[in-house]
Amino acid sequence: MTTRDKIQLGHGGGGRLSRELIEGHIAPRFADGPLRGFPDAARLAIGGASLVFTTDSFVVSPRRFPGGDIGDLAVYGTVNDIAVCGGVPKWLSLALICEEGLPIDELDGVLDSIARAASRCGVGIATGDTKVVAKGQCDGLYVNTAGLGEALPGFDLGAEKLAEGDAVVVSGDLGDHGMAVMAARAGMDVGGGLASDTGPVHGLVLAIRDLAPKVRFMRDPTRGGAASTLNEMLGGRRDVGVSLRERDLPFSGGARAVAEVLGVDLLHVASEGRVILVCAPEAASEVLARWRQTPEGRGAKAIGSVTRDRGRVVLETAIGGRRLVDVPQGELLPRIC
Amino acid sequence: MRYVDGYRDSDAARHIARRIGDAGARLARDGRSVRLMEVCGTHTMAIARHGIRDLLPENVALCSGPGCPVCVTDAGYVDAAIELARRGCVIASFGDMLRVPGSEGNLAAARAEGARVVVCYSPAEALALARAEGASEVVFLAIGFETTAAPLAALLATAAAERAARFSMLTAFKTVPPALAALAEDPEVAVDAFLCPAHVSAIIGAGAYAPIAGRYGIPCTIAGFEPLDILLGIQDLLEQLADGEARVVNQYARVVKEEGNRKAQRVLAEVLEPVDAAWRGIGVIPGSGLAIRERLAELDAAHRHGVAVARHDPEPGCLCGDVLKGKILPAGCPMFGGACTPDHPVGPCMVSGEGSCAASYRYAR
Amino acid sequence: MCVAVPMEIVEIGAGGVGVAELEGTRYDVDLGLLERVDLGDYVIVHAGYAIEKLDRAEADERLALFVEMARIERGETDGGGA
Numbered sequence: 001m002t003t004r005d006k007i008q009l010g011h012g013g014g015g016r017l018s019r020e021l022i023e024g025h026i027a028p029r030f031a032d033g034p035l036r037g038f039p040d041a042a043r044l045a046i047g048g049a050s051l052v053f054t055t056d057s058f059v060v061s062p063r064r065f066p067g068g069d070i071g072d073l074a075v076y077g078t079v080n081d082i083a084v085c086g087g088v089p090k091w092l093s094l095a096l097i098c099e100e101g102l103p104i105d106e107l108d109g110v111l112d113s114i115a116r117a118a119s120r121c122g123v124g125i126a127t128g129d130t131k132v133v134a135k136g137q138c139d140g141l142y143v144n145t146a147g148l149g150e151a152l153p154g155f156d157l158g159a160e161k162l163a164e165g166d167a168v169v170v171s172g173d174l175g176d177h178g179m180a181v182m183a184a185r186a187g188m189d190v191g192g193g194l195a196s197d198t199g200p201v202h203g204l205v206l207a208i209r210d211l212a213p214k215v216r217f218m219r220d221p222t223r224g225g226a227a228s229t230l231n232e233m234l235g236g237r238r239d240v241g242v243s244l245r246e247r248d249l250p251f252s253g254g255a256r257a258v259a260e261v262l263g264v265d266l267l268h269v270a271s272e273g274r275v276i277l278v279c280a281p282e283a284a285s286e287v288l289a290r291w292r293q294t295p296e297g298r299g300a301k302a303i304g305s306v307t308r309d310r311g312r313v314v315l316e317t318a319i320g321g322r323r324l325v326d327v328p329q330g331e332l333l334p335r336i337c
Numbered sequence: 338m339r340y341v342d343g344y345r346d347s348d349a350a351r352h353i354a355r356r357i358g359d360a361g362a363r364l365a366r367d368g369r370s371v372r373l374m375e376v377c378g379t380h381t382m383a384i385a386r387h388g389i390r391d392l393l394p395e396n397v398a399l400c401s402g403p404g405c406p407v408c409v410t411d412a413g414y415v416d417a418a419i420e421l422a423r424r425g426c427v428i429a430s431f432g433d434m435l436r437v438p439g440s441e442g443n444l445a446a447a448r449a450e451g452a453r454v455v456v457c458y459s460p461a462e463a464l465a466l467a468r469a470e471g472a473s474e475v476v477f478l479a480i481g482f483e484t485t486a487a488p489l490a491a492l493l494a495t496a497a498a499e500r501a502a503r504f505s506m507l508t509a510f511k512t513v514p515p516a517l518a519a520l521a522e523d524p525e526v527a528v529d530a531f532l533c534p535a536h537v538s539a540i541i542g543a544g545a546y547a548p549i550a551g552r553y554g555i556p557c558t559i560a561g562f563e564p565l566d567i568l569l570g571i572q573d574l575l576e577q578l579a580d581g582e583a584r585v586v587n588q589y590a591r592v593v594k595e596e597g598n599r600k601a602q603r604v605l606a607e608v609l610e611p612v613d614a615a616w617r618g619i620g621v622i623p624g625s626g627l628a629i630r631e632r633l634a635e636l637d638a639a640h641r642h643g644v645a646v647a648r649h650d651p652e653p654g655c656l657c658g659d660v661l662k663g664k665i666l667p668a669g670c671p672m673f674g675g676a677c678t679p680d681h682p683v684g685p686c687m688v689s690g691e692g693s694c695a696a697s698y699r700y701a702r
Numbered sequence: 703m704c705v706a707v708p709m710e711i712v713e714i715g716a717g718g719v720g721v722a723e724l725e726g727t728r729y730d731v732d733l734g735l736l737e738r739v740d741l742g743d744y745v746i747v748h749a750g751y752a753i754e755k756l757d758r759a760e761a762d763e764r765l766a767l768f769v770e771m772a773r774i775e776r777g778e779t780d781g782g783g784a
Contacts, residue, residue: 006449016680123594183727186458193726247347257338257725260707261747262458265386319350319564321388338725340744340756341710343765348772459750461732481749491734536746538730565768568752591760592746598754601735 013223016327019232037158037235041085041218043151050151052087054078063110067176067195070143071113074200074270077222078147079121083202084218084275086155087120094128094193095144095288100135110141121200123147129281131177131312152205154212159235161216166306167284168242171204171275171291172250174226174300178269179255182262194254199273203298207290214283221276224328227267228275230313231327241309244325246318247305267315344563345387353568354392356465360575361394370396371570371578374520374663376513376536378405378691379562385696387564389571391464399577400663401696403516406481407433407689408661409616410509413647414480415439418507420644421476422452429463430478432456436688438466443688460492467504477639479506484536486510486627487601488513490608493629493636497608501602508629509646511614513537514545515625521553526662530574532567535558535589540605542597554583561589608633615648617685618658657684660693667697674698708744708756722747 010017022038034042041054056077079089094114098107118125126148176197183190201220208215221229223329230242251259251266259266273296279287284302291297307314313325364371375381381401384390390399398673401408416439424429428444435445435454439470448454453473457463460477467475479489489506496504513534520526533546538559546557556577560570570588577584587593607629614626629637651657655677667673672683679695682688687695709722709729718734722745732751733739744761745752 008445008449010445189728191723191726191728195759253338253725254727257707258727260338260341261724261727315388317386317388317564318345318347319387319389319392319568320347321355321391323385323388324699338707339710339751340761340765343768346768346772348775349768352775461750484748484753487753488732488749491732491751495734536748536753538744591757591764592754598735600737601753604735666746 013328017224019327020225037245038175039085040081041087041147043085043087048254050153052082052085052149052151053146054081054083054085055144055146057312058145058209059139060181061139062181062184063106063140065196066180066190068198069110069113070141071110072117072198074143074145075117075121075123076200078145078271079123080201080220080273082147083205084220085198086152086157086205086212086218087149088152088206089123089149089202091126091148092118092123093146094125096130097138097142097144098130098132098134099138099140102140107141110143117200121202152209152212154209155215156213157215157217159217159233159237162234162240162278162306163216163280164238164240164306164308165281166216166278167302168230168244168304168306169277169279169284169300169302170226170250171201171277171285171297171334172273173252173255174221174250174271174274175255175259175266175269176252177272178225178266179258179266182264183258186262188258190254190258194252194258197271197273201275201296203294204275205290207285207297211279211283211287214280215277216280217278219276220271221274222270222272224274225266225268225270227265227313227325228327232324233278234310234311234313238311239308241307241312241314242304243307244304244313244315245330246315247302250299250301250303265328281305287307324333341563344561344565345540346565349565350392350568353565353572357392357397357568357572357575358394360572360579361397363579364575365396369578370398371529371575372398372400372663373530373532374400374402374519374528375532376402376404377537378408378689379536380532380534380560380567381405381561381693381696382691383564383567385699387567389564389567392568393571395657397571397698398664399571401660401693402520402528402531402663403619403661404482404513404617405686405689405691405693406485406509406511408657408685408692409438409511409618410437410480410685411615411617411646411652412439412649412651414507414509415443416441416637416649417644417646418476419447419452421638421642422447422454422654423506424642425477426474426642427453427455427466428476428478429455429457429460429466431480433689434478434480436682437685437687438682444607460489462493464496464501464504469499471528474503474505474642475502476642477506477507479510482511482513482534482537483540483605484534486609487598487605490605491542493608493633494604496636497633505636505641506629507638507646508627509614510609510627511616512611512625512627514549515622516616517546517549518553519619519622519625520662521549521555525664528555528663529578530558533557533571533575535559535561535566535592538587538589538593538597540598540601543585543593543595545597550583550585556586557559558586559589559593561592616661617633618651618661621637627685652683657686657694660686667694670694709739709747711739711743711745711752714739714741720752722752751753
């Protein structure tokens with residue numbers, strides 16, 4: 001067996017290897033129907049009801065980091081997947097896998113975070129499960145969720161909708177979550193300078209619901225960061241691309257500093273409370289105005305546009321050069337969410 | 338960020354780019370095309386990341402030399418590290434080394450097979466691991482140029498002073514000035530000027546390049562890593578070339594002194610000594626490596642654990658050597674982007690974060 | 703990696719170890735490669751060690767040069783030297 005025959009850490013990184021795993025092993029078996037194109041959530045019709053349905057697992061290490069913990073991620077991550085697929089989140093399932101020896105106090109802390117986050121989002125925990133495995137058979141605590149929401153009318157999102165000239169906007173600073181986790185993992189003392197951006201984004205989607213016909217694409221840039229999100233968004237299209245303006249990319253000072261020190265490209269780093277959205281150019285200023293009036297969208301900016309290109313994401317650098325923005329290669333930041 | 342943001346101003350960049358254009362035009366009027374070589378992995382990445390090549394005139398080529406310490410490390414080194422892991426050592430390393438191909442796989446694969454490989458953000462963590470870890474030997478993969486050799490020499494001195502047990506380093510340090518001389522003397526390498534590294538120079542001093550400029554008539558300009566620093570460095574080299582000069586110019590005087598960091602040099606000399614070293618793709622360059630002195634042999638993993646670092650020939654068809662010597666650009670290698678990508682690299686130039694091919698693949702395809 | 707941005711020394715402890723800070727994040731730094739370092743100095747950190755101090759006069763002069771270039775470029779001055 002070679003390296004290629006075993007799961008590597010990189011397969012979970014949100015980059016090239018992850019894509020290969022999904023396209024090579026999962027898509028051939030399951031990608032008929034709602035799974036085609038692998039949206040973050042599925043829009044389903046069941047007995048006359050239009051629903052949005054998603055699932056996610058959380059294995060973040062460390063479980064607690066500046067700005068939040070695995071419980072926050074579990075709720076907001078699930079709620080956000082529903083939101084960016086044009087849904088109003090209503091119910092979550094909650095499955096816990098605990099390692100023998102996990103302190104119950106710690107479990108309580110996570111459960112408290114989940115309860116607080118769920119309350120903040122107006123969602124309930126409808127069903128759940130708990131398993132315990134022997135010491136050494138998982139790392140402390142893993143959380144799995146599924147989410148169910150009401151589909152908002154008017155959202156018809158997808159790569160096929162992208163057109164030259166469409167605006168690319170983001171709801172706030174990129175990469176704070178991933179850098180906060182990386183800093184915590186490296187034992188760095190971040191003081192107040194850096195914190196995860198984990199939080200709900202459905203308020204941002206609701207704020208623009210009447211603009212839905214002008215929206216082409218929405219996603220929360222988690223694993224693999226904005227680079228992965230935008231490259232995946234382009235899907236198989238070879239007639240359009242994205243051009244980003246480096247001087248308009250919003251990054252917090254704390255995240256930038258840690259990224260410089262660790263030699264990390266912030267475009268590859270996860271956010272857990274942001275939305276990247278593509279809309280018709282005439283709608284962009286309205287989207288930004290509405291977002292900036294919400295607490296979670298205060299830092300919203302227009303960062304680029306859809307161009308005529310062969311499926312590439314390109315960055316105009318601050319000093320006037322250009323470079324390609326590719327998906328990250330492999331295990332940039334393992335267990336980031 | 339203080340002392341960083343102001344060095345990325347786009348208006349200033351445009352200004353310097355125009356001066357670069359002027360110097361390029363002067364060279365063009367004399368019918369000259371010139372080749373600048375940067376010899377620092379961090380410069381390679383910064384140039385690619387900021388798209389600096391887009392600002393250069395047609396008759397100015399900027400190529401990458403052997404400034405990526407991981408790239409010039411032999412496959413045999415990775416094999417030795419994997420062998421140490423097989424013998425039960427904990428291998429501590431900077432992240433870059435994990436995907437460098439050995440002759441039968443890399444450290445990441447070895448880890449997937451059960452080898453204990455730990456990524457360190459700072460080498461002091463490796464020493465702490467050796468202090469804490471009950472019965473396991475810890476081996477730190479000590480690769481780098483003088484910038485890295487100095488801190489690692491200091492760490493070795495600390496380890497020696499506290500008689501650290503279970504700790505050693507597998508070294509493959511390289512030094513820059515002998516490599517520049519070898520490149521200058523190589524008839525297959527056509528370099529008109531060197532853009533010299535920032536932080537290697539902080540250790541060795543600007544004066545270290547005087548023999549290169551003097552003996553070979555090649556201008557050497559030291560530049561920082563920020564895009565404006567790099568642009569100013571390029572401007573200076575072009576102006577020197579247009580004026581027929583060959584001087585050492587220190588454009589990073591805010592950090593680099595003429596004599597360098599004397600204390601760091603002393604620490605280096607106490608712990609390490611110059612040896613001949615094999616540079617992957619280039620061959621042996623006399624006196625271009627640094628090895629742990631014999632009196633500290635217990636801290637030298639090769640000696641301590643009785644492993645040899647065998648020399649390996651590169652993969653057939655791998656042109657990393659030509660890329661490293663600046664003979665071809667990454668895209669000039671037939672395997673670039675096809676058989677050799679960051680995901681399945683053939684040679685280290687593609688796998689290292691600072692490698693020319695990786696930078697080119699990531700930023701400029 | 704030679705990646706190293708200048709950080710400010712905010713604490714100097716015994717045994718040649720200090721703390722450097724950048725944008726609110728604090729880093730343990732070994733000061734053993736520097737002859738002398740004071741609180742408020744900016745240092746270049748590599749592999750957990752401070753390898754050199756930033757000469758702030760030079761840094762500020764260089765910054766001023768860039769500011770001047772930018773202003774020339776934007777047509778805010780008479781142009782000329784620098």
